[in-house]
Amino acid sequence: MTPMIQVEHLVKRYRKAATAAVDDISFDVGAGEMFAFLGPNGAGKTTTISILTTTLAKTSGTIRIDGHDLDRDATAVRRSIGIIFQNPSVDLHLSGEENIRLHVALYGLYAYRPFYRAMPAAYRARIEELSEVVGLGAEVFRPLKTYSGGMKRKLEIIRSLMHRPGVLFLDEPTSGLDPVSRHSLWQYLRRVRAADGTTVFLTTHYLEEAEEADRVCVIDHGRIATIGSPDELKADLLERSIVLDAADRPALLAELRGLGVLPSVDEDGLIRVAYDGPTAQPLVGRLATPLTVLRVHDPSLEEAYVELLRTTAESAA
């Protein structure tokens, strides 16, 4: 199947910059996939997303989105994508609905009418449906100057989905949102993905949001540091371990050594044992010493990410 996004040898060098902001990166994103694009500040995430969304010219490389070559048919690319920008791109002088009405006119979805009541019934129905779903309700008709950051984000979500894009670019969509708004936003995005099979290209600093991505790509200093599923990344970079303790700690340590594993004792005096395979059950099942503590430590994507950046920095030094 043709990937929804194809990037080959993408390079972006800003004017007067000594180094490339994006330095020869290549990757594909499949249809319906959720692809998390991670990296520290200045790694090249926003530069890449700006190029993919046609707002920034690349230095070299080829890009195809939804089968369209970005150089040859940027208009078709723009028709295929929806974007939630890092900084809200909304007109504060208008109401929420007026912002959306402008958007649908720009995308040729409905003939523009100067007044909401004069817009087609299908448009009004969709506005009402989506504003209820994201929790804006009648607030969608209020001036944007009265909106909080979370409300602006919700408005952008409605707007970006009005034309049912094949690819949705989310550039740090939850930055500045409170936990409740963040939660409801992701609930809605999950629903949209399930209903429309939308491909999602996400950049975020909240690593727990990237946990549910199908694949994660980490970029650092303009280059791809790693790419794979969250589980693959965690397995590659970190050991899974169990944390144990017993009233007779020396006996437990001796038993573990006898089973051929190498236990370590952490700062709290608890015993940590790394294990391979999908579960620690085989190892735990063989232990005879009565346990007082048994915890399975499954590393998070955030731990893997931090470890990756640490090793990358060490090797660069």
Add this chain to the structure above:
Amino acid sequence: MSANEATTTLVAERTGLRSRFAREANATFAIAWREILRAVKSPLSIAFTVIFPVIFIGILGGSISQNLSGALPYAYLPFMLIGMIANTMYQGTITGVTNLVEERENDFTAELFVAPISRYSVLLGKIIGSGLASLVSLVGIIAMIFVMQIPMNFGDLLRVIALAPVLALAGGSLGVFFIGFVQDPKVAGAGVALLVFPQMFLAGALIPVANSSGVLGLLAKVMPMTYSIDLARNIFYAGKPEAPFTVLNSPWLDLAVTVGFFLVFTIVGTYLFVRADRNR
């Protein structure tokens, strides 16, 4: 055709926006209406738009009329008022279009420039919307006719007002050309004053330039506003005995130069603005 495109096209077909021209025209209208909405929702801006020409016509124009216009073979105030109509339309539209630079800073242009429409539609929408919004300033100008008891035939004045959209397009294209070179919103704000005020004097909005010579004469000839003002005066003074003293060129030359400037400024300005935005 991809599945996504099929969805978009389906919706577009249902709503009657099948042709590319219809989509571009619809987007241009929406952008223009946005400018009008913004103007309507900003009472201070409306007040400034109305008061500004009142100050120039009432104070500067009145003072020149009382002290310097005695030797002129025609009534100065109608002459100046027609010039100020053109100047005001230029100023309002240039200011509106230049606002795109500020919008680039606060990220709103990203929404406009990721939309699947031509950049020319975006800028044309800005020009038309700013031009229509600046028509409000004519209210102040017309009020001054009564306040200063300027002798004018309203039929002639209506013909000039009918020309206002052309004047707005001409001024807007100059604004587009300007933002092709300027990326800093502070510079853009100051630049509007530099674009408008020298032309107010050099192009003959307030002061006659028929006898300008040397550098001033050359500047009068290269100012785009000179031809727009002269076109307005050609329309106002058509068939009147003052015409030989008040107009500089034939109306056809004025129209041709105005259209030429519009095309060159719009095409070159749009190209430069979009290139500056993408080629960072």
